Amino acid sequence: MSVLVVGASAAGLTTVEALRRKGFRDRITVLGAEYHPPYDRPPLSKQFLLGDWDESRTRLRPDTMLTALDAEFVLGDPAVSLSDHTVHTTTGRSLTADHVVIATGLQPRHLPGPPLEGVHVLRTLDDAAALRTSLVGQARVVVVGDGVLGAEVAATVCKLGLSVTLAGPQAVLMEAQLGPVAGKLLGEMHAAEGVGLRLGCAVDGLEDLDGRVSGVRLVGGEVLPADVVVVALGATPATGWLEGSGLRLDNGVVCDEYCRAADGVYAAGDVARWRHDDGLVRLENRTNATEQALCVAANIIGDHQPYRPIPYFWTDQFSTRIQVHGRPSADLTVAEGTIGERFVAHYRDAGRIVGVLGWNAPKQTRAHRDRNLAREGRI
Template sequence: MSVLIVGASAAGLTTAETLRRKGFRGRLTILGAEFHPPYDRPPLSKQFLHGTWDETRTHLRPSSILQALDATFILGDPAITLNNHTIHTTTGRSLTADHLVIATGLTPRTLPGPPLQGVHILRTLDDATALRKSLAECRRVVVVGDGVLGAEVAATVRRLGLGVTLVGPQATPMEAQLGAVVGGLLGELHSSEGVELRMGSAVDALVGVDGRVTGVQLAGGVVLPADVVVVALGAAPATGWLEGSGLRVEDGVVCDEYCAAADGVYAAGDVARWSYEGKLVRLENRTNATEQGMCVAANILGERQPYRPVPYFWTDQFSTRIQVHGRPAADLTIAEGNINERFVAHYREAGRVVGVLGWNAPKQTRAHLRNLSGEGTV
């Protein structure tokens, strides 16, 4: 038996490692679009962007561990089509295997308009390297996007001593992930650290002179001056290369409850949209990439494990760590601690705890997970 993993990502690497750990000794190939070995994405907007980590520290495994995996790594060669279990790549390779795993992740959204110097996205290690270089040569940054990535970038930029404005359509930063109450606390944290917030604002256009960005124009005509603009407006599943493959692609690769998209074809990580209790679900977080990769490996080996995770993500901003297990809901109560310092909160629906949030309280948060009902799953 042979396995071909498309995506040298956290999900892809975890799938490979789990296969080997469970005794698989067949041919194993990992195809990556980037030239870098598998690396971790969460540090890109924090430790790496700040300069406290170098590139090597972002690597998920040292080279010796990757070599011991006894896998063939083909890097810097993106997949461009899939036909009848055969992957075709940019350089003209044709690769096939008994089982295929799609772990190609996401493609960042951008703003319309001509390209301008000083405008950045942040998804890859190369993106982060380019942004870090630009930050060393600027004074004023505007971050467009008030989700996890935008808030993290704004915090890191401010810690570098630069002026930064965070712009987004929500009433508070990360409101979709945290709810209005905790989002409001996060907004207060950013403001106290010197981040200028422009919440509830839509961006009309980027402004530039001689091919270089000079500002961000909001709806209504106000222009925020900027030497650098970071666009963090979310991302879409990287599935364009699957057009004509016969797979069902709708906001991700659609899979059954075992993460199978077709006979011998699986998906894992940000790109996977799988069936859970009659509905289709897709999660974009580091924990899901790992857990889903492990599930895919088990199912390739015939274990028939339905994938039923409890969502979990965390974010570090300034000196605050926020952890969320389950899912947010409108009804939030403080279960332990002080909302002005550190605390654990419960999200409830119909009287049931469907989410647990910790604000600078990792140990206490773990203790509250026993309160999380089955409704806290996806």
Template sequence: MKNIVVVGAGAAGLASAETLRREGFTGRLTLVGEEPTLPYDRPPLSKHVLAGTWDFTRTLLREKDHYAQLDVELRVGRRAIDLDLPGRTLLLDHDEPLAYDGLVIATGVTPRRLPFGHELDGVHVLRGEQDALRLRAALTGQPRVVVVGAGFLGMEVAAVVSGLGLDVTVVDPLPTPMVRQFGPAIGALIARLHSDHGVQVRTRTGVTDLLGSDGRVTGVQLDDGTVQPADCVLVAIGAAPEVGWLRSSGVQLGNGIQCDEYCQAAPGVYAAGDVASWPSPRYGRRLRLEHRMNATEQGTAAARNLLHGNVEAFDPVPYFWTDQYDVKIQAHGVFPDGARPQVVEGSPASGRFVALYREDGRTVGALGWNSARQVREYRNQLAEGPVSGGAK
């Protein structure tokens, strides 16, 4: 193998490129990124960058000189638009073909949008550098903010906006914030946390329109007939895998790129990060994770299997976290629908606890609420096999 291309210059793509060099690949290595910046870390965008405590340059994953030392041809500001599997050629915008012997796809996700209202000034999504800088600039005008969507991103942004002293309302049709991630019990605690910090949390409430005047947003029309006034709206209703450019390629698509347990999607083609799904023997289901740690781990695994020939199945214990106000929630494993949390250490009333999630008699997830050290011990047990009740 003499020529490897990594398309997607985020955490997963960079991990793949670095792993290839570390594992002994000496051929031509190209890293393609759609944004015109050096690879950067996305989680700080909704926290430190949005709060104004970090300049964007602090999010860069590596300095520019690192890529020269790695002998990586970095092509930023270029977008993949097609893939010729039989010809082993990637087509970039402006009709530029890029041949490869091996390919890692790490193109991530793109924000979902409402079917209306995005043409109005003051309506935002948040995924990349420019999104974060535009939203940050809007917040300096002391607007009334409405966040549509009460998942990870929506609640993290609500916490930042509240911390800036602004009026913020969160709207979501589901019964509690983050119910898809952690279920209704933890969701209720998150709702209370935000309410205690002055955020208006309107759950079980849908959005039917975004209202505007003279081209600017003025309010959010809700399905109960009321209008929530707004000068700034963040639409945070999830994200879709960036796979449109692969529709005619022959790569199997479903919930993202359908990989096998080695992260392989087609002959000579592997995928990693938010865009990739794979079958997990550990959990008996196909997973696709939009988590920072998974991006690095899967990028590393995909590169190693591409280079050495499927030497190790990818089957991690997922890890992710969220910071909201003075609360850090850390989660290990998976949190299936219907799995109820059992508090095994501490208590919600004390502001510190560990809860385990069980499915079919087996503990599959461990959540720590301001309990980093304690939940890490359960993570080790999850990695070894089933966890019993509150056993240590």
């Protein structure tokens, strides 16, 4: 029995490692679109962009550990199609396996219009390296996007000593991820650190001078001057190569509760949308990528294990670590500590605790998660 993993990031690598730990000794092939060996994405917007880490520190595993997996890594050759259990690549390879795991992640959204010098997205290691180089010697940075990535980039750029403005349509920073109360608190922290916030402002387009970006145009006509623009408007599942495969594609690769998209075909990580209770769920975070990959590996070897996680994400901005277990709501009450400093709060929906927020309180947050969400897989 052979396994082909399409995607050489966290979900793909975790699938391979889990299979080997469970005693799977047959052939495993890992196909990656990038030339880089598996690396971690969360540090790209923080330690790597700040210059504290070099490329080697983003690596998920050293070469010795990758070699010990006894898997073939085929890197720098994106998948272009899937037919039955055969994946075809850009260079003309045809890779066939008994089980195929789709872990191709996301592709960033771009603003419409021609490419301009000084405009960046941040998804890959190469994206982060290009942005880091572009920031040198520049004065004014505009971040387009008020979600997790936009907020992290704005915080990092501010720490670099550059003037940074963040624009986005939400009423408060990271409202979709944190809810209105914690989002307002986060925005106040950014403003106190020197980040200019233009929230509730949709972006209409970019201004340029001789092919280089010169500003970000807001709906209504106002232009925010910019030497560098970072577009952080979210991302879409990387499923274009699966058109015509026969798989159901709808905001990701649609799977059953066992992360199975078809007989012998699984999906894990950001690209996977799986059945949970009466609906479909897709999660975009690092923790889900590894946890879902563990479930996929278990099901490949026959464990028949449904995937029922408690969603979790974290973000580090300035000197603050924010953690969320479960899901946010507008009803947020402090359960421990003092808001704005170190505290834990509960999100409620119709009186029931559906999420736990931690603000610089990792141990306490985990304790509240275990007591109140009770490992029920609430989403």
